[in-house]
Amino acid sequence: MTEPVIITIAITGALPRKKDNPAVPVTPPEQIESTHEAFEAGASLVHIHVRNPDESPSSDPELYGRVQEGVRKYCPGMIVQFSTGGRGRDQAARGAMLHLKPDMASLATGSVNFPTNIYENPPDFVEGLAATMLENGIKPEIEVFDLAMLYNAANLLKKGLLKPAPHVQFVMGIPNAMPARRSIFDFLRAELRAVMPEATWVAAGIGRHQWEVNQWCLAEGGHCRTGLEDNTRFDQSRLAASNAELVKKIVDVCARHGRHPASPAEARRLLGLKPAL
DSSP states (O other): OOEEEOEEEEOOOSSOOTTTOTTOOOSHHHHHHHHHHHHHHTOOEEEEOEEOTTSOEEOOHHHHHHHHHHHHHHSTTOEEEEOOOOSSSOHHHHTTTGGGOOSEEEEEOSOEEOSSSEEOOOHHHHHHHHHHHHHTTOEEEEEESSHHHHHHHHHHHHTTSSOSSOEEEEEEOOTTSOOOOHHHHHHHHHHHHHHOTTOEEEEEEOGGGHHHHHHHHHHHTOEEEESTTTOOEEETTEEOSOHHHHHHHHHHHHGGGTEEEOOHHHHHHHHTOOOOO
């Protein structure tokens, strides 16, 4: 028997442009098509950012709604996760799409330095987003860019702003934030067991660290995140042809680690989400 691994596909993000990799999906039709390809390849969860026509990051609820509608139509049961992140964008706009009630949404539980700016998440803003997600029946994915964010999440759980069995993502490899080191990865998992023992977890490796972190997660019973948001390359020799190709890279080695790609129904059970309609 193999154990299921939820493969998250982060299709677009806020930074990569088509000049970096022509396969980056920017418009809603491109995002829906790219998500469908990744779904067919084995992804069961999609992490969605949207873009303005000039490819700059957007928080437009209409764009989120169009992508969500297409994913639900063409990828039956796939878990839809909206990003509430945003480098430099108005905080009030970052949760403006949550009334659309995706299955999940990202929730960074603290501020962190990025290479050229500060990713600002003040405590009152974090608690407000968490409360909005709770009101709308949305499961947060706790984004841990630095160690304190793990303990901040534990405090949200104590306050009742998170439901039990949270889902946590460790983001590793962003310059000025948390390095992609195996010793740190092991420490984070140990701390997670100590402070939120019921939590499920995934780790994202940024850039050249993506594949290495994917393999750590497969070997240690965690879930995996891949996609052009985090890494535009397949390997050192070439760009990735698509989001689906990055998913397939994980799928091809699952059996080696006693894992199999989780179906949407399995992924929903693992994360405590309601069955798809």
